[in-house]
Amino acid sequence: xxxxxxxxxxxxxxxxxxxxxxxxxxxxxxxxxxxxxxxxxxxxxxxxxxxxxxxxxxxxxxxxxxxxxxxxxxxxxxxxxxxxxxxxxxxxxxxxxxxxxxxxxxxxxxxxxxxxxxxxxxxxxxxxxxxxxxxxxxxxxxxxxxxxxxxxxxxxxxxxxxxxxxxxxxxxxxxxxxxxxxxxxxxxxxxxxxxxxxxxxxxxxxxxxxxxxxxxxxxxxxxxxxxxxxxxxxxxxxxxxxxxxxxxxxxxxxxxxxxxxxxxxxxxxxxxxxxxxxxxxxxxxxxxxxxxxxxxxxxxxxxxxxxxxxxxxxxxxxxxxxxxxxxxxxxxxxxxxxxxxxxxxxxxxxxxxxxxxxxxxxxxxxxxxxxxxxxxxxxxxxxxxxxxxxxxxxxxxxxxxxxxxxxxxxxxxxxxxxxxxxxxxxxxxxxxxxxxxxxxxxxxxxxxxxxxxxxxxx
Numbered sequence: 001x002x003x004x005x006x007x008x009x010x011x012x013x014x015x016x017x018x019x020x021x022x023x024x025x026x027x028x029x030x031x032x033x034x035x036x037x038x039x040x041x042x043x044x045x046x047x048x049x050x051x052x053x054x055x056x057x058x059x060x061x062x063x064x065x066x067x068x069x070x071x072x073x074x075x076x077x078x079x080x081x082x083x084x085x086x087x088x089x090x091x092x093x094x095x096x097x098x099x100x101x102x103x104x105x106x107x108x109x110x111x112x113x114x115x116x117x118x119x120x121x122x123x124x125x126x127x128x129x130x131x132x133x134x135x136x137x138x139x140x141x142x143x144x145x146x147x148x149x150x151x152x153x154x155x156x157x158x159x160x161x162x163x164x165x166x167x168x169x170x171x172x173x174x175x176x177x178x179x180x181x182x183x184x185x186x187x188x189x190x191x192x193x194x195x196x197x198x199x200x201x202x203x204x205x206x207x208x209x210x211x212x213x214x215x216x217x218x219x220x221x222x223x224x225x226x227x228x229x230x231x232x233x234x235x236x237x238x239x240x241x242x243x244x245x246x247x248x249x250x251x252x253x254x255x256x257x258x259x260x261x262x263x264x265x266x267x268x269x270x271x272x273x274x275x276x277x278x279x280x281x282x283x284x285x286x287x288x289x290x291x292x293x294x295x296x297x298x299x300x301x302x303x304x305x306x307x308x309x310x311x312x313x314x315x316x317x318x319x320x321x322x323x324x325x326x327x328x329x330x331x332x333x334x335x336x337x338x339x340x341x342x343x344x345x346x347x348x349x350x351x352x353x354x355x356x357x358x359x360x361x362x363x364x365x366x367x368x369x370x371x372x373x374x375x376x377x378x379x380x381x382x383x384x385x386x387x388x389x390x391x392x393x394x395x396x397x398x399x400x401x402x403x404x405x406x407x408x409x410x411x412x413x414x415x416x417x418x419x420x421x422x423x424x425x426x427x428x429x430x431x432x433x434x435x436x437x438x439x440x441x442x443x444x445x446x447x448x449x450x451x452x453x454x455x456x457x458x
Contacts (some may be wrong), residue, residue, distance in 0.1 A: 083110075353381060
């Protein structure tokens with residue numbers, strides 16, 4: 001059975017959220033990156049609509065994007081998404097920042113949901129269609145699709161880091177995951193280090209399935225699976241236009257500080273939000289950031305999972321303590337928002353910020369860093385960036401730091417703040433170089449490079 005869609009994206013979630021009776025674009029880097037690509041291809045997006053036990057009929061967005069919902073039960077969501085995807089795979093792939101949990105019932109749910117996604121894709125994809133499977137929640141889909149629809153050209157892209165072989169081998173179902181991934185014609189990662197980890201894993205598994213040949217893996221049936229690094233980026237036009245006078249208005253609302261420091265993250269324990277708050281607190285204590293405020297936007301994320309509840313509690317406790325110590329009535333030094341913001345409003349925050357703090361312990365790429373740089377074409381502003389964010393490979397002119405070391409964060413932040421005052425020409429030169437990198441290597445180039453490689457892979 002085949003449908004009439006020659007290009008299909010399949011991801012855990014549809015790129016929209018239901019608010020009342022209206023579907024609105026979802027926040028998040030994956031949606032921002034893929035939506036413009038799919039709109040140009042006039043393709044179909046297969047994913048879960050975000051509502052347990054419900055799935056509307058396929059429908060089109062205002063931009064003409066065809067959405068094909070996949071129905072998941074509440075039990076599916078808890079076992080597949082909250083369980084195996086985000087309490088097993090997520091911490092494992094992020095180098096055990098918290099300890100992964102491995103439960104057989106979660107694995108069963110993950111396997112069953114991946115089968116359901118593959119069956120839906122098999123029904124909507126035209127003969128010989130290109131299917132692009134996204135991220136760690138759907139690593140079994142390529143292998144299942146290969147069996148259901150051998151005519152398809154299948155690409156898989158992992159948007160988070162891929163761990164070193166020794167860590168990955170902890171996973172009780174490691175062989176099944178590898179076989180699932182090797183159903184693709186091309187497997188893409190953000191960084192060469194992740195691609196090398198996968199190739200090294202395949203070369204050392206002892207399976208009849210794999211051996212390493214340069215940037216390919218040859219499977220037991222003689223298929224060559226391409227493996228490569230394709231750093232994702234942003235659509236420079238996706239942030240819209242900031243409000244006229246919005247920057248001045250925002251800075252007035254913040255109390256006209258001398259320095260605005262900004263953090264924008266999902267509230268996730270991998271993002272290092274608490275560490276940047278502690279570094280900011282110690283600099284205030286030392287009197288090194290007089291007149292500075294920190295604005296932290298923490299988008300709600302996976303709030304039913306224990307580790308995320310702990311992370312939120314610690315962050316909000318630190319915010320309260322810092323404001324109690326260093327703020328005054330009506331004038332906090334940390335402005336904290338636990339909510340999502342529309343893109344045009346977020347642009348105003350980016351433009352208003354003198355320094356952007358991006359301090360993840362581990363991150364596949366981090367598009368926030370690139371969005372900030374994109375909003376500073378004149379070379380103003382400074383970026384403090386974790387050396388463990390994928391973006392650090394491309395944005396090496398940033399003030400890099402080790403997020404595990406408070407002194408390193410403090411040095412990078414203080415260097416950025418003081419540099420804007422003492423060496424503005426040098427800081428502008430560095431920001432301008434990063435802006436050119438983001439401008440010239442945008443999401444179109446990322447998608448084009450991956451899809452061109454996928455076309456050649458067969």
